[in-house]
Amino acid sequence: MSALLWALVALPLTVGTLLAVAGRPAERYAPGVAVGTAVAALGIAVAVAFGHPRVEAPLLEGLPAGLAVDGLSGFMVVTVTAVTAAVLLFSVADIGPGEARARFFGLMLLFGGAMLTTVTATTLPVLLMAWEVMGATSWALIGYWWRDPERGAAADTAFLTTRAADLGLYLAAGAALASGQAGSLALDDLADATGAWSAVITAGVIAAAFGKSAQLPFSFWLSRAMQGPSPVSALLHSATMVVAGAYLLLRLEPLLAQSGWGGQVVAWTGAVTAVLLGLVAVAQTDLKQLLAASTCAQIGFMVLAAGAGAVTGGTLQLIAHAAAKSLAFLVAGAWLTSLGAKALPALGGAARRHRTAGVTFTVAALALAGVPPLSLWAAKDVVLAGALEDNAALYVVGLAGAVISAVYSAKALWFVWQPVAVSDDREQPQPQPQPQPQPQSLPNAARLPLATLAVACVALTVTSFPPARNAVERVLGGAPQPAPHTWEFALSGALAVAVSAAVWIRGPQLLALPGRITALASDWLGLETAARTLLVHPVLRLADALAVFDDRVLDRAAEGTARGSVRLARWTNAQAERLVDGTVESVAGGARALGRWARRPQTGQLHQYLAQAVAAFTVLAVVLVLVR
Structure with a gap:
């Protein structure tokens, strides 16, 4: 089983790297290889989700590389691989042969593999490495059409914003090491830190999670991420990078609870994000921007769940949202490809022309709206039950966010089901009505993932009802969590149905707000401007x-130092050189004088040599006498 766990992360990472490096020569085979790899990874994910394997390998001294599949990561690996397989299958029809398919499919597999490593990592070093690969591949995928400067700038904005928040995770790792209480930097040991180090770890984790999951105040980067291909948006928004922060908070819920303040900060940030970014979604006139803002709002419920200790509800919300949001983005991509439009007024009748796309988008939108009996209706109630147990005001704010979800979802449905394109009061009027392009039927490669995800949106509802929810809670482990009462289900469902019906009957005119408020919401609350x-x-x-x-x-200091050094060298050269030269010349002159004196006795006459010897022996005798 441990070999399967290694294979789960190694297979998409290896195949993705090979495809991305191979480039053009692998264009023909890239889609089939990528889809086959994703399906194989899904099979492995199901196996390890039941087996719960754990592996460890040496990485650094005292810091091993650990991977494990438990209850939470078991749900995540199946969700990530299932959505990745569906998105890649759709991409076979959406990404044409002339669009660098090997690079695209390779990067998508790398992206999915990095997320799989993130959710199975048990130690901070492995988590950090996967976190970085995910950020780098998201930059490459958002800027996939890199020749367009606007898309490149959007990728840079998304990357730099998330990277700035990622510094929090490095801060947390440093604090964990400094505390000496986090052992081998295992994620489960982070809650053991105490005092100031615990506060630093908690703050760093929260900052990194908020940045990755586009929560306030980092939400604006998700708007720029819409410049990437639609399959990238579908994968990024549903089961990979944007939910990675929410997953980390759910994983480290004990750390938030132990801190005493982290849970409240996280819960209220998630609730406020659900409300404010929901209003941003309501103000959008571009379908992809509406879906992007709704992602921030829907993830807000997961973050709220982590802060309120409702891990079961947050997990159910994450899984249900992955199915609904990937489906919605794939349909938006299909309409963009076939109709060349993404503005809501220009999509009038889109659901009527493409029935498969229209029906499946309706399922996704109603799920996001929380209309019973679809999955996110019940999942939100499980989250809100945890909020109510924690704080009644938190429940009211969360419920308001759920109602706003129904507003923007119904707005999108109203536009796409209109018989013809309509004009929005906030849009410039069209000078002449444009003829509608002939609808193109969806390829089977696109129909199958859409239908599968739509069925999942309906089927996942059962996980939120008592028997299945209790089973999920047992798998996740931990203390029992509050369950929603019947009146909570009835209240949220009735509000979702009533609001959706009102928007459907009255149309977007019902949503008219003062121009200044609409402009602020359309500009994503001015968050990017504020950040700049x-x-x-x-x-x-x-x-x-x-x-x-x-x-x-x-x-100037460096140049002055250099000039002073040169002057010192010149002075040294002038003074020291003169002294050394004089000394050498004096020594040479003395040696020459001694040589001349040594040659004087050498006359070649024997009587002189005899006299010199007698003199020498006489001196030696005198010395010996004196010494004795």
Whole structure:
């Protein structure tokens, strides 16, 4: 079983790397190889989800690389691989032969493999490595059409925003090491830290999770991520990168609870995000932007669940959202490909022309709206039950977010089911009605994943009812969690149906808000502008100031030091050279004088040599006498 766990993460990572590196020569085979790999990974994921294997390998001294599948990660590996397989199958029809398919499918497999490593990691070093690969591949996928400067800038914005938040995870790892209480940096041991180190670990984890899952105040990057291909959006928003932060918070719920303050911060941030980003979704006139804002709002419920200790509800919300959101984005991509439109007013009648797409999108939208008996209706109630147990005000805010979900979902449905394209008061009027393109039938490669995901949206409802929910709770382990009462199901369902019906009958005119509020919501609350004003521009100004300091102070100091060194060298050369030369010449002159004196006795006359010997022996005799 341990070999299967290694294979689960190694298979998509290896095949994805080979496809991305092979490039053009592998174009013909890339779609089939990628889909086959994803299906094989799904089979392995199901096997390890039941087997719960755990493996460990040496990485650094005292810091092993650990992978494991338990209750939570078991649900996640099946969800990630299932959605990846569906999205890749759809991509066979959506990504044409002339669009660098080997690079696309290779990067998608790498993306999915990094998420699988993230959800199975048991230690921070492995989590950090997978976290980084996921961020890098998301940048490459969002900027897949890299020749377009706008898409490249969007990829940069998404990457830099999430990278800034990722610093929190490094801060948490450093604090865990410094505390000495986190052992081998195992995730399960992080809650053992105490005092100030525990607070630093908690804050770092929360910051990294909020950035990755596009929660306030980081939500704006998800709007820019819409520049990527629709299959990328479907995978990124549903089961991989954007839910990675929510998964991490659910995994580390004991850390949040132990901190005393982390749970409340996380819960309220999730609830407020669900409300405010839901309003942003209501204000959108672009279908992909509406779905992007709804992702932030829906993930807000998962974050709320983590903060309130409702791990079961958060897990059910995550799984149900993965099915509904991937389905909605794939249908949006199909309409964009066949109709060349993504603006809601231009999509009038889109659901009527493509019945399969229209019906499946309706299922996804009603699931997001929380209309019974679809999956997210029941999952939200399990989350809200945990919120009610924690704080009544938190429940009210969460319920408001659920009602807003019905508003933006019904708005999208109203537009796509209209017989013809309609104009929105907030859009510029069209000078002449444009003829509608002839609808193109969806290929079977696109129909199958859409139908499968639609069935999943309906079938997952059963997981939120008592028998199945109790089974999920037992698999996840932990303390029993509050279950929603019948009146909670009835209240949320009735509100969702009533709001959806009102929007359907009255149309978007019912949603008219003052122009300034609409403009602010359409601009994603001005979050990107605020980030540039409060963070980017001050940092750039500080960088400019440091550059001036560098140019005017440090550079001049370095140049002055260099000039002084040169002058010292010249003076040393002038003074020391003269002294050394004089000394050498004096020694040479003395040696020559001694040589001349040594040659004087060498006359060649024997009587002189005899006299010299007598003199020498006389001196030696005198010395001996004196010494004795």
